[in-house]
Amino acid sequence: MAIILDHVSHIYEKGTTMEAAALKDISLVIPDGQFIGLIGHTGSGKSTLVQHLNGLMKPTYGTVYYNGEDIHESGFDKKKLRSKVGLVFQYPEHQLFEIDVFKDVCFGPKNMGLSEKEVQLRAYAALKQVGLEDEYFYQSPFDLSGGQKRRVAIAGVLAMKPEALVLDEPTAGLDPKGRDEILDQIARLREETGITVILVSHSMEDVAKYVDRIIVMNQGSVMYDDEPREVFRHYKELEAVGLAAPQVTYIMQELKRQGLDVDTDVITIEEARDGILKALGLFSQREA
């Protein structure tokens, strides 16, 4: 039970002078329940890649399999696929259209042809999952704040009860507080439901704390595909393609260079703190 991309390539404007390969021979296995960070610079092909996961785009070459079935084979139920692989676009708040928040969240499950009651139950549960208070349910979505709108939009996809949730830059344009809130909420949601989550971002900082696996895209190809700490070891190569490892990586590398024997593989600030304390021989005190 997984999403598999088998040698997928996507070429825009094929056969014209403006031909551009957005994806070049990508092969990936996305098993159930994994928390994946998809990182890449602007124009690296990450947004194109995620649109292949739910069949919005068709690969020029190669095949996409969902649970072993070729999603572009005739007779494959794409509508069902889209409810199973929920895709939240960049700036999803721009897609809100209903007269109140609750109705907007109902749109997805309603399109699945569920009963009125089931639709409402799902919408309610989804809004709770993203942490929106009841008082907002019957307000116009356009009266909410930016962060709240975004949560409503994410709830709109969650209400379809997807098995995999793909979020394209969910923190774009949010302040640091809003960003942390959204990411924490996604992490909690994943813990509670165990769904697959693919988080698209251009910031390592955003994803380092949460994900099990990082896929780094560069110019349409997969550059690294590994655990976060393995990927961050290549921080110099990442810099060369316009990305960066989390700031703690730099601090730890610099400390090591200056002669302090610290573990340079840490990825979060908490780990870094513990690592430095340990290297200074202060760790036992803190624990006691």
Added chain:
Amino acid sequence: MLRDITLGQYYQTDSVIHRLDPRVKLVATIVFIISLFVVDNWIGYCIAAVFLACMVKISKVPFRFMVKGMKSIVFLLVLAVVFNLFLTPGEAVATVWKLTITKEGIRIAVMMAVRLVFLIIGSSLMTLTTTPNNLTDGMEKLMAPLKIFKAPVHEVAMMMSIALRFIPILLEETDKIMKAQIARGADFESGSLIKRAKGMAPLLVPLFISAFRRANDLAMAMEARCYRGGEHRTKMKPLVYHARDRVGYVTVFGYLAACIFLGRIWNF
């Protein structure tokens, strides 16, 4: 899907035609269209064809792009040809069921088709080689005499350039919103006409909101730069005629004269 619309599309390359003053190109396009309707003999059309072919060649725009623009008028073209073919009275050539094809009908139908095709290629040559901004600049300058009659020439030109600028942005936005709603299970393609029209709400509401948001932002940005209309406004790149523009005018009017007179002389 929506990106295929070539309306007002600019093809970036470097050619003499691209560098011509937009006023020359506007006038040339109008003259060319006039020539198509003034001329009524084959010599004239041959001259028009040669002239157009030369211009296309000089512009370095692949011919394919011009043909693309033609797709939208195929229906009109077929309609014009069929009606002229069957409904023109005259000397009968062939009869299909109750309809008669006449010699005059064939002549008019072919002429109509040639005129329409040339018209589209000619005008798309202008839009393909001129940026929308340049085009509206040219229009503003050409229409400037109308200011005497208190016509808001500058304002109209500004509105046009903003509208043109926003076409690709709104198309992209439409594409994005459409995809986002399809990802939520929306269906824009099947169902009855009424059901489909109703199904457009999830697309149109966000699109309108986005258009208003952008308009608001743009108005704010213009105000912040103290924009207050055309009065005493100078240009960063004022339009100035160069030698090539004079050559352009001479060529175009020479073409028109050739079309009219050569046609008269060798008319058969």
